[in-house]
Amino acid sequence: MDIEAKMLNSQGYEAVEIQRLNENKAVEQSDFVVQEYPIALVYNGISHAVMMATPADIDVFAKGFSLSEGILHSLKELYALDIQDTEFGIQVEMNISTRAFMALKQHRRMMVGRTGCGLCGIESLQQLHLNLPKITTVVSDVWLTQIPYAISQLNIRQKITQMTGGAHAAAWVEAGEIVALFEDVGRHNALDKLLGYMAQNHHDVRQGFVVMTSRASYELIRKCAQLNIGLLACISAPTSMAIEMAKRSGLQLASFCRGDGFVLYT
Incomplete structure (x- = not known):
């Protein structure tokens, strides 16, 4: 199965052939590994981020990323979402509101999100602490x-x-x-x-x-x-x-x- 087909039919894991060694004996077996592929998030035709992620539940991943990164204030600003498989990975095309897109262009950065992402994508130390929301939810x-x-x-x-x-x-x-x-x-x-x-x-x-x-x-x-x-x-x-x-x-x-x-x- 090629990469594009694997992503299209993804359950989040795939089979690989392995050798299991124990007491100097090798046994040929099949095993399962979690999938990790590049997912490009594109807003109004402009690529904003390429995240290394498991290609399952891609639609809610793109929506959650857009909200948690402050790109969208709510899903009402997301007008359309289209998931495309390519030979290099998955591309998620999103059409967003003018307000959201203008704000995104002002703070636009190109980044590759790794599994341990670190401080990827920020331009200065000050950005780390800017715009941290104050939580109003009362914890029971x-x-x-x-x-x-x-x-x-x-x-x-x-x-x-x-x-x-x-x-x-x-x-x-x-x-x-x-x-x-x-x-x-x-x-x-x-x-x-x-x-x-x-x-x-x-x-x-x-x-x-x-x-x-x-x-x-x-x-x-x-x-x-x-x-x-x-x-x-x-x-x-x-x-x-x-x-x-x-x-x-x-x-x-x-x-x-x-x-x-x-x-x-x-």
Whole structure:
């Protein structure tokens, strides 16, 4: 199967032939690996970003990225979305409002988003701290008690990870139950897919919180703040910048969410 066909029919993973070695014995087997391909996001004919991502749920990924990066204020500014397979990767053509496009051109940057994206795409140190939204969602104390159960449900919902062991997951929790979950090779991509789905289906961010299988890094804080999400719970450690940004935005950050406990950093 060629690359274009793999992406067109993607479930997020694909089969590869491997040699499994144990005690100096080699066994030929098939295995599954998580897919990672370039996805170009194009707005009104201008390419803005090329993200390395898992080519599943591409439509909600593009919508979530557009919202969490502040390109769109709402999906009402997205007039059309078309996904095209090419020999080099996937191209998502989006037609957006004049307001959004003019703002995008003023802040336009060309970047390649890697799995650990770092500070790709910003032009100065000041940009890192500019326009960090203040969160107005009020976090219920009940949500904190729901974190352990929500985390315990992640594994059984992660189909790509069950097949490959190589994907991150982002899930939305309401009334203690996971109501939506998306996976990707990149943690920020998984979150964008979830955010795009929530916006598309008009989920009220005041009714729940996000749980993730990754560490808590600064870009996850910014994306949650952009959509006014009040609580982020991650299974691994936070970074110092994530804690600082969570404090500045008013986001409650829980990390090391494992078993019956977690650490609340903000």
